[in-house]
Amino acid sequence: MTATSPPLSPLGGRSSRSALLAVIAAVVLAVAAGAVIGLLSPSNELLLLVATAATLLAPVAWRAATGQLDIFEPLVPFVLAYGVMFVVRPAYMLATNVQYYEITEVPVAISSKIVTMQVVALIGAIAFVVGYELRLGERVARRLPRAPRPPASSLGNFGWILFIFGAVLTALYIRSQGGLGAIFAGRSEAYFQSVAGTSKYLYYAPTLMVPAALLMFGAWRESHRHTFLIGAALSVVVLFAARGPVGGRIAFLPLVGGVIIYLYLERRKRPGVLAAGAVLLAAISISAVIGEVRNAGAREQQGLSGTVAALVAAPERVFTPLTEGPDAAMAPGLAAALTVMPSEVGHTYGGATFGDLAFRAIPRSVWPEKPRPPREEVVALLWSDGYRVGAANPEFSVLFAWYSDAASFGVMIGLLLYGLLARGAWGYFKANEMSMATRLAYAAFAPSIVMALRDTPTDSFVRLLFSVAPILAAAFIVGRPGRGSRRVNAV
Template identity: 25%
Template sequence: MPLASPTADRSAAPAARRDAVWILAAVLACGWFVARYGQAFMGPETLLCLVVGAVILAPVAVRLATGTFDLFEPMVLVTGLYLLYFVVGPLVRFSMDDMVFVGYDFEQVYAGALLAVLVVAGSLWAGYAVPVGPRPGSMVAHRRSWDPEAARRLGWGLVVLALVFMLLWARIAGRSLGTFFLPGLFGSMGGGGDGPDIPYLFLAIEWFTPALLVLVIAGALRGPWSRAAAILLITIVYVSIGFRYRVVILWIAFSMLLYLKAGKRPRLAVLVPAVMGAFLFVGWLAWARLFFRSGGANGGLSFQLGDVVQGALSDTRVFETFGAVMQVVPQHVDYVGFDPLGYLIILPIPRFLWPEKPLPMWLYDIGGSIGTAESVNLGAAVPHFGEYYFMFGWPGMALGSFLFGMGVRWLWRWYQADPGDSWRQLLLAINTGFLFQAVIRGYLAQVFQEWCFIVLPAIVIMRMCTRPAPPAPGNAHA
């Protein structure tokens, strides 16, 4: 999609500001009415939800008003996630009077958590406004040349490695291959599962995602049937082992890449049903993965719309747990400072080599901040800014969100510098898909680890089969 000229941007700016003012006024008026007459239904919190939603949507509104909107700008996905997790999720629970989670009533935490999201959203978009990264069009004259045949060999090699490590993990852990093919439905868990679990062998399964995208960009999977078969097989493996959000990352990246290669964007008639279908599938999988993980011994595969919607929204509860964390940090639990950054260094060291390796204790404080028996095993159940708050409180949350916004903007400008380059298309698609994981989980060490397995292999392959190409004669900088 072509970018609007600076002149067009300036001429459209007053209209964008007027639209933004009217939207905000309507939101405030609606929120005031609810807050005034709906005290029994979380009225003030509903007002805050609407204000937060307006702030979150502001960049998209400006893009639409100025004619510079691009569906594949990473900001759009971040906006959608923020709306779903921190606006839609709470509003649904207000409407259903469903504010008890893991044995705790969160009614009193919503106001503080929403105010925090207001600060986070403002800081995020302030960071996103900083023009970091290459200028659009500045790298076209320095496009790197690449060898598609080498990319195909490396892509298939990564597939083989993922298969070998998958089989090796199953062998060591005492599992059968049925573990990866819908156990309880088509396969069997097999074995007692009493062998040692080696996480890095297991995580190598995630290499299927970058391998598929490399093969697509290199032309190894040209026909629609071969692509459909490949993504179906990978989805089956991820569903079988409960990799719910790896499926979402895979689908987002794969779909984006196909459209980027074609130079198109999906029409609303395609996009809306696809998003709703994915939403319902993730909700169904939230219930069904217990069936697959237990080999059919527990859970079920029935599709009840109410249960599916609840399952799809279940992960948005990280908003409530974040509010609980704010209530105990630093009043009862100290800030953890730079510990999450330090844990990046020691995470790759296997525990069998370092039995006394420290644990990320701040993760246990998430469940501890709620204080119920059901919350003990919550794990990293806070959004990304929840960890920033753990580190340095409100200043850390604001600064961390600002830097996160800068990073997302850098990715977009880097792609825009040469949007016709195949490798930039691939890396934009896979990094945008990975933003899903980066936003919803406040555990930097785990997020970085997943990035190394999902995104880094694509970068390595790119560097191995590309080289700088001399500028084409007469090719000017944009």
């Protein structure tokens, strides 16, 4: 590859002074903004909103000002996703005076918990930024074994094996849902009930198509063997058959995003601001269309063409899922959860994170009395009828699990850990970016940061286990030591 890469921030050559300054800048901006808003307005909601926004923007602004901003660095998708969830959505709630959060036609009064929710969100933002800028995760990542650099054909062949294994499991999953006809009918009460009774092992099986497709796509790019391109296309078809008709957009995020990111990583280039903005706008628009037609009732009433025509006539509606719909409803959802926590659903002291991770792998058929995760306890308490039929499935964000364990202290520790892990992932990629498998794995990981902020830690871990881990496993199973692969001192 002879393309010139953009200036990236140093991994080991720059002193920690810039990291310290970024953390100080975040705190100073938050305090200064809070003081100004406090003088202009008595609104605690607005004060917390500006403080959270300042905390998120400070490290990004620092990198932009010093020429170190890399759009693929984990900090960027974190700021975008967290900002939508806990800045944009609360701002819209404040502007429209939202007092309730409604699911399955059951409203929950959240006005008394909005400030608490914003405090928790601010603590999480500060903790992540501090953990990220400490660079401890980066230093640990540099000491890990180098990623092997197996031949592209070996990775492609592993992708074929993964495809066959995943396709068999996906076929069993589709059969458990009543066949392709039931899935292509779209989301309905019957679909939710069927999914609720399905083994989680089978439910996640279609996700294996993501690493299968990426491995064979990367192998095709290197070897130009069309059999790998065919395999990648077949993987997409299988994934679409299982997730497309029911609007499973999350399943496609690491795949579509992974392909786009990999093409840039392969050439050691980065998209410009306009290109990145256009891709983001297109993704939001496509997501809005899928979100409207995935339900069986809406599909029957207006269909795909009617939905597209309605959005063309009123293009501002593509942003409705972010301001009013469930896609970015983590803020009102968390506020709703706080109405019963810890008064009715007490703190779990590790049960919502590590306990859930330990128990999740045990089938309920083996342990019928296995306790429900705290998230399900809250959903069952607030929306009992919807929970019983599987229709109530709100996401409270990753903050919920850490708050469930140890209140605000749990959020601080949890997001600090997320910051360390995110910086570690970036450091490992930069130290091994000459490995095709590492580029593929990171390309799938970067978009997954959005899901990691929506879901519980256990759900995120399982998804990464199915989407990213197989790519790294392929490298170490069929690989050979990465002789000659240089470490790039950049983060």
